[in-house]
Structure formats: structure tokens, C-alpha cells
Amino acid sequence: TSYIVLLLSLKQMHRSCLLLASAGFFVVVVFALTLTGSGHVNTSLFTGYTTFSSAILANDAVTTANPIIINASGRHVRKLTSYDQFHKLLTVDYKTVIEKLNDPKVAVQQHLRFVTGGPEALIQLALAFHSWIPDNTYMVSDEGSLESIYTSKWLENYPALAEVQKMHGLDGLVAGDIHIIPEVQECPDDLISRGVHVYIWMLGARDKQAIEDFKRKGCKFLSHNFWLSHNIGVDIGQQFVLRPYISPNKIPKYLPNNDRRENLILVNGDDVVMANVNDDTIRPVMAHCENTGDCEVIFLKGFTREELMDLYQRAKVIIAMCMRGCERAPIEAALSGVALVTNNCQTGSDKRDMPVPEHLLVNTNNTSGQPVELFTTPGAVKWDQPSSITVSKWIMENFETAQAEFNELRKLYLLIGPESLAHETKVFMETHHTKLAVVS
Numbered sequence: 001t002s003y004i005v006l007l008l009s010l011k012q013m014h015r016s017c018l019l020l021a022s023a024g025f026f027v028v029v030v031f032a033l034t035l036t037g038s039g040h041v042n043t044s045l046f047t048g049y050t051t052f053s054s055a056i057l058a059n060d061a062v063t064t065a066n067p068i069i070i071n072a073s074g075r076h077v078r079k080l081t082s083y084d085q086f087h088k089l090l091t092v093d094y095k096t097v098i099e100k101l102n103d104p105k106v107a108v109q110q111h112l113r114f115v116t117g118g119p120e121a122l123i124q125l126a127l128a129f130h131s132w133i134p135d136n137t138y139m140v141s142d143e144g145s146l147e148s149i150y151t152s153k154w155l156e157n158y159p160a161l162a163e164v165q166k167m168h169g170l171d172g173l174v175a176g177d178i179h180i181i182p183e184v185q186e187c188p189d190d191l192i193s194r195g196v197h198v199y200i201w202m203l204g205a206r207d208k209q210a211i212e213d214f215k216r217k218g219c220k221f222l223s224h225n226f227w228l229s230h231n232i233g234v235d236i237g238q239q240f241v242l243r244p245y246i247s248p249n250k251i252p253k254y255l256p257n258n259d260r261r262e263n264l265i266l267v268n269g270d271d272v273v274m275a276n277v278n279d280d281t282i283r284p285v286m287a288h289c290e291n292t293g294d295c296e297v298i299f300l301k302g303f304t305r306e307e308l309m310d311l312y313q314r315a316k317v318i319i320a321m322c323m324r325g326c327e328r329a330p331i332e333a334a335l336s337g338v339a340l341v342t343n344n345c346q347t348g349s350d351k352r353d354m355p356v357p358e359h360l361l362v363n364t365n366n367t368s369g370q371p372v373e374l375f376t377t378p379g380a381v382k383w384d385q386p387s388s389i390t391v392s393k394w395i396m397e398n399f400e401t402a403q404a405e406f407n408e409l410r411k412l413y414l415l416i417g418p419e420s421l422a423h424e425t426k427v428f429m430e431t432h433h434t435k436l437a438v439v440s
Contacts, residue, residue: 098133101433102176107138107167109181112151117328118182118203121224121244123158125180128421130164138167157249180222187219201242202228205324225326227350239431242424245416246331249305256337260314263295263396268320268329281321281362281388288389295396300329312336316399317392323347331413339395339402340409341388355408362388
């Protein structure tokens with residue numbers, strides 16, 4: 001029974017995501033950072049990832065000379081004047097931090113048997129720590145799968161995984177060490193009593209009672225996005241937000257083009273199970289396409305990576321409502337040029353996670369498809385209460401205009417990668433040390 005519960009819970013883990021980090025400042029700094037000296041990142045681990053991202057960003061007039069930053073509300077975008085300014089803003093003496101923490105082990109829990117977003121995020125986190133403190137970083141699993149066929153499957157995309165130290169069980173953790181587990185697990189009382197710092201990495205939502213149990217037992221929190229960092233009973237600073245990134249094999253090999261676009265609407269996999277009850281968003285769109293024959297709806301379940309990439313090149317719209325985390329499919333589709341239809345609900349309500357234009361956010365209480373249109377300036381369309389039908393139809397009829405509305409969304413996700421996550425782990429460790437110093 002416990003295994004079935006874990007399996008069902010792990011289905012939530014594929015909601016994991018990305019998006020931009022903060023270094024404890026009142027900004028979200030968005031850049032794939034290469035540090036030198038004591039904060040050196042082993043960039044050889046990430047070969048083939050940032051090269052393509054840089055090419056796309058250069059095409060969009062964003063270069064290392066002009067990295068972007070966004071304020072905490074996500075409303076403004078501006079550029080730092082130089083890479084040096086950016087570098088000075090974030091540089092921390094991480095070697096000193098590790099020494100002050102008495103050289104702790106950092107053990108990241110793994111669930112390698114599940115080929116979904118949550119387990120992939122845990123792999124990425126272990127690699128992020130390993131890139132700058134390899135002697136301190138461990139992958140830990142109680143599933144007996146660290147040397148199994150599951151590991152070999154993950155090694156295809158993450159060959160550096162073979163370099164990370166393995167830990168079987170938790171007996172090797174002592175006071176002062178750090179253990180990071182996903183939110184689907186329970187807070188381990190025995191580790192807390194031994195003085196191990198246990199962090200719950202929020203890769204998806206849990207009910208408030210579970211959150212309270214975590215707190216009562218002494219577990220602390222990390223989050224994979226901003227919305228989860230200040231909701232459902234969790235309230236942590238930006239320094240504890242560690243964003244995973246899109247799998248390198250899901251980044252398109254070429255700049256998105258529209259030669260093959262058709263009136264194809266994709267529905268995010270997490271919304272598939274809601275299709276029969278989510279009447280105010282998905283079913284009206286399905287009915288519209290069936291009745292008019294003007295479009296086609298495809299639910300994203302059971303496709304191979306190659307099939308998904310093909311769909312992303314053909315579709316104009318992807319629908320994802322009430323995202324309880326940074327959903328993988330909408331982000332992957334956006335990187336391939338697809339426009340996102342979502343609502344101002346959960347993750348969609350935090351502009352630091354999902355910078356979708358306000359006038360394209362769906363009001364899920366409106367099912368009529370006949371809203372009042374307000375034209376404020378030529379070419380700028382706003383709806384009083386847009387429905388999923390209205391937004392989807394407008395995107396399909398004005399695709400290139402609509403596609404441009406999501407440039408900032410694509411730009412942000414392209415700037416999140418292995419190096420940015422590695423840097424976020426450094427900021428987390430610095431903050432962890434500072435909080436311990438205050439307590440002591």
C-alpha cells in the first residue's frame with residue numbers, strides 16, 4: 001500500500017520546473033553564469049546545453065554583455081550595463097562557506113525508476129552541487145536502483161551522473177550534513193534527531209496538513225519555483241528557490257519557425273484527467289473544434305520525445321490551467337514557439353514564474369466565448385473577461401502577433417540551465433550558513 005501511495009504521489013513530481021533565480025537580492029537574475037576561482041563551475045558537465053541557448057538569445061539581442069534582470073513583481077525587464085556588474089553582484093566566497101559549515105555532506109534523494117520531471121529535477125540538483133563541491137555531494141537512494149538499468153537510462157542525457165558519489169541508505173549522514181528530499185516523502189524524524197538538516201524540495205503542491213507536519217518534525221523547505229515558495233503554508237525567501245531546467249534533449253535544435261503551424265491545440269498532460277470536470281476551460285474548446293472543424297485538440301499523454309517535439313513544431317496553442325508547479329510541457333512547447341493559454345491561478349499568478357501577458361490570461365468563470373473586446377491602442381487587444389475559447393481563437397487567427405507576446409517567457413526559460421542552478425545552490429548554501437550562524 002505504501003508503495004502505491006508513493007507511486008501516486010510521484011506522479012505530482014513531473015510538475016517540476018525551472019524559472020529564474022534570485023541571489024537574495026530584490027531581483028531575479030537571469031543568466032547562465034560561469035564563475036571562476038573558488039566558485040568555479042565545471043562547465044564541461046554542461047557541454048551542448050548553453051551553446052544553443054546563447055545562440056537563440058543572441059538572435060534576440062540578449063548577450064552576455066547585456067544580461068537581463070527582472071524585479072520581484074516580474075513587471076519590469078531591464079539590462080545590467082555589463083557582465084562585470086552582474087558578476088560582482090552575485091560573487092560569493094563559496095570555499096569559505098563550505099569551510100565554515102565544517103565540510104558537510106549534501107545528499108540529494110533520487111527516484112531513478114520514474115522517468116518524469118521530478119526525478120529528473122533531483123538528478124539536476126545533484127549535478128548542480130557536484131559541479132562545485134564534488135567531494136561533498138552524494139546521490140542517495142533506498143530503492144536499490146543507483147547501479148541499475150534505470151541509472152543507465154538517465155545517463156544518456158546526464159553522463160556526468162556517473163561521477164557523482166553514491167550513498168546507500170542514510171547511516172552515513174551525521175550532525176551538520178544536509179539531506180534534500182522531494183515533497184512526496186515524509187520528514188524523517190531519525191535524521192532530525194541526529195542533527196541532520198533536512199530540506200523538503202517542493203516540486204509540487206502538498207496539502208497544508210502535510211506542510212504543518214513537515215514543520216512540526218523540524219524539516220525545512222526549498223522550492224522549485226516562486227509560487228510554491230510562498231503558498232500552501234510555505235513561506236521562504238528567494239534564496240531557497242532552486243529552479244531545475246528543461247532537459248537538454250527537449251531544447252529545439254533550431255530557432256522555431258512557423259512553416260508547419262496548423263490550428264492544433266495541445267492540452268497539458270496534467271489537464272487530461274481534468275478534461276471531464278474542467279468544463280469552463282478544456283471541454284468548451286474541444287466542443288468548438290468538433291463543431292466547427294476549424295481546429296484539432298490533442299492531449300499530451302503517451303508520446304515519445306520525438307513525437308512531442310514534432311507536435312511542438314506544428315501546434316499554435318497549448319492549454320495548461322491552474323499549474324501547481326512550473327509544468328514541463330507548456331515550457332517545452334513555448335521554447336518551440338507555441339503560445340500558452342493559462343489562467344491567473346496558482347503558478348500562473350506569479351509573474352516571476354509565468355510572465356504571461358495579463359490580457360491573455362483566461363478567466364475560468366467565463367464559458368460563453370463572447371466577451372467584450374476593448375481596443376486600447378491600435379494592435380493592442382484586451383478582453384474584459386476572456387475565455388479559453390476566445391484566447392485560443394485569437395491566437396490561431398493572429399498567430400505571429402500572439403507568438404511575439406510570449407518572447408519574454410521563452411527568453412526566461414532559455415536562460416535557466418545547469419550553470420544557473422549551480423549558482424542557486426551556492427546562494428542557498430551561503431544563506432543556510434548565515435541562518436545557522438544567527439541561531440548559534
